[in-house]
Amino acid sequence: MKRNSRLSLALHTLGHMAGDPERTRTSADIAEHAGTNPVVVRRVLGKLREAGLLTSEKGHAGGWRLARAPEQITLADVYLALDESLVATGATEQVPSCSVEHVLQRKVSSVLEEIELNLIERLAATTIAEVRDTEGVAHT
Amino acid sequence: MKRNSRLSLALHTLGHMAGDPERTRTSADIAEHAGTNPVVVRRVLGKLREAGLLTSEKGHAGGWRLARAPEQITLADVYLALDESLVATGATEQVPSCSVEHVLQRKVSSVLEEIELNLIERLAATTIAEVRDTEGVAHT
DNA sequence: ACAATCGCAACCACAAAAGTTACATGACCA
DNA sequence: TGGTCATGTAACTTTTGTGGTTGCGATTGT
Numbered sequence: 285m286k287r288n289s290r291l292s293l294a295l296h297t298l299g300h301m302a303g304d305p306e307r308t309r310t311s312a313d314i315a316e317h318a319g320t321n322p323v324v325v326r327r328v329l330g331k332l333r334e335a336g337l338l339t340s341e342k343g344h345a346g347g348w349r350l351a352r353a354p355e356q357i358t359l360a361d362v363y364l365a366l367d368e369s370l371v372a373t374g375a376t377e378q379v380p381s382c383s384v385e386h387v388l389q390r391k392v393s394s395v396l397e398e399i400e401l402n403l404i405e406r407l408a409a410t411t412i413a414e415v416r417d418t419e420g421v422a423h424t
Numbered sequence: 425m426k427r428n429s430r431l432s433l434a435l436h437t438l439g440h441m442a443g444d445p446e447r448t449r450t451s452a453d454i455a456e457h458a459g460t461n462p463v464v465v466r467r468v469l470g471k472l473r474e475a476g477l478l479t480s481e482k483g484h485a486g487g488w489r490l491a492r493a494p495e496q497i498t499l500a501d502v503y504l505a506l507d508e509s510l511v512a513t514g515a516t517e518q519v520p521s522c523s524v525e526h527v528l529q530r531k532v533s534s535v536l537e538e539i540e541l542n543l544i545e546r547l548a549a550t551t552i553a554e555v556r557d558t559e560g561v562a563h564t
Numbered sequence: 565a566c567a568a569t570c571g572c573a574a575c576c577a578c579a580a581a582a583g584t585t586a587c588a589t590g591a592c593c594a
Numbered sequence: 595t596g597g598t599c600a601t602g603t604a605a606c607t608t609t610t611g612t613g614g615t616t617g618c619g620a621t622t623g624t
Contacts, residue, residue, distance in 0.1 A: 289612080289613080290612085290613095292532075295528065295532055296528050299527075299528045310568085310569065310570090311569080311570075312569085320613080320614080321613085321614060321615075322569095322570090323571095323572090323613095323614075323615075323616090324612095324613060324614070324615095326570065326571070326572090327572095327613090330570095330571080330572095340569090340570065340571090341569080341570080341621090341622080342568090342569055342570045342571080342620070342621045342622055343568070343569060343570080343620095343621050343622020343623055344567070344568050344569070344621095344622055344623035344624070345568085345569085345622080345623065345624095346568075346569045346570065346621085346622070346623090347569075347570085348570095359532075359535065389436070391439070391555045391556075392432065392435050392436065392439070392555065395499065395547075395550060395555070396428075398546075399543055399546060399547075402539075402542065402543070402546065403539055403543070406535065406538070406539050406542070407535070407539075410531075410535055414531075415527075415528055415531045415532065429581085429582075430581090430582095450599085450600065450601090451600080451601075452600085460582080460583080461582085461583060461584070462600095462601095463582095463583075463584075463585090463602095463603090464581095464582065464583065464584095466601065466602070466603090467582095467603095470601095470602080470603095480600090480601065480602090481590095481591080481600080481601080482589075482590045482591055482592095482599085482600050482601045482602085483590060483591025483592050483598095483599065483600055483601080484591060484592040484593070484598070484599050484600070485591085485592070485599085485600085486590090486591070486592090486599075486600045486601065487600070487601085488601095
């Protein structure tokens with residue numbers, strides 16, 4: 285698949301859930317809908333649960349549900365929950381040998397960080413309810 | 425290395441070059457400085473040459489130089505030269521099976537596109553000369 | 565007890581990217 | 595002319611990230 289498949293899976297799943305928040309869904313259901321498999325779904329959704337966006341329950345009638353109202357979950361929440369960091373600051377690994385490097389790294393990093401913040405800001409302006417809402421939806 | 429190592433390498437190298445534009449540098453020099461290897465450097469810088477940001481010369485006193493003044497090379501130029509697309513629009517691959525999918529994909533895509541444009545705009549506002557200068561990045 | 569469901573760990577497979585090697589080409593210089 | 599230094603490129607290997615798969619334990623409801 286692609287680079288953003290986790291984010292994509294998360295967004296789509298939440299979008300669906302926003303359409304019927306009462307319903308509990310199993311990872312098997314979600315997986316089939318997303319054309320993937322239950323373990324992968326649990327991996328991704330697990331992160332969303334850690335971030336407090338979803339709840340999951342084991343056992344017979346268990347499964348996944350939104351932890352709060354769709355209007356109160358933004359795309360930024362999702363993005364941050366799966367620490368994806370599209371604009372990865374990159375090579376902060378090696379210690380610069382000369383001062384120019386040092387300054388440069390700081391410089392470059394600060395620019396990239398600012399960009400990342402800007403991105404998050406944008407994402408925070410949209411909720412999964414909005415992502416869902418556009419049409420009357422009674423899917424399969 | 426990391427995900428953005430190409431962009432990072434490009435930025436750092438240009439930053440150095442901006443510090444002494446007259447000097448011609450070999451890919452070996454640059455590679456050593458960047459902790460990588462000459463072929464990788466040539467691959468990345470090759471893209472920048474294609475975009476008209478750098479010139480290269482073979483032969484004895486050959487190497488790489490800026491194709492124009494540091495003040496006239498923006499971060500956007502660099503970013504675009506290495507068609508990186510940080511905010512990859514991602515999954516336009518599979519055709520949605522149900523309407524929720526469809527709406528979701530369009531929505532998500534449009535948000536990401538807007539963000540990408542904004543990013544480029546932001547990058548265009550900074551030149552590599554500014555990145556080089558020790559202080560005073562005065563970002564917006 | 566039993567079945568359904570998540571949680572998790574241990575793999576495999578695949579793809580993208582960096583790193584590496586090798587060699588052809590071109591430019592300069594003695 | 596011959597030698598050396600550089601880029602340009604192709605081919606290969608290594609590394610890394612990620613999805614997919616299997617298996618099993620833990621938990622919950624009937």
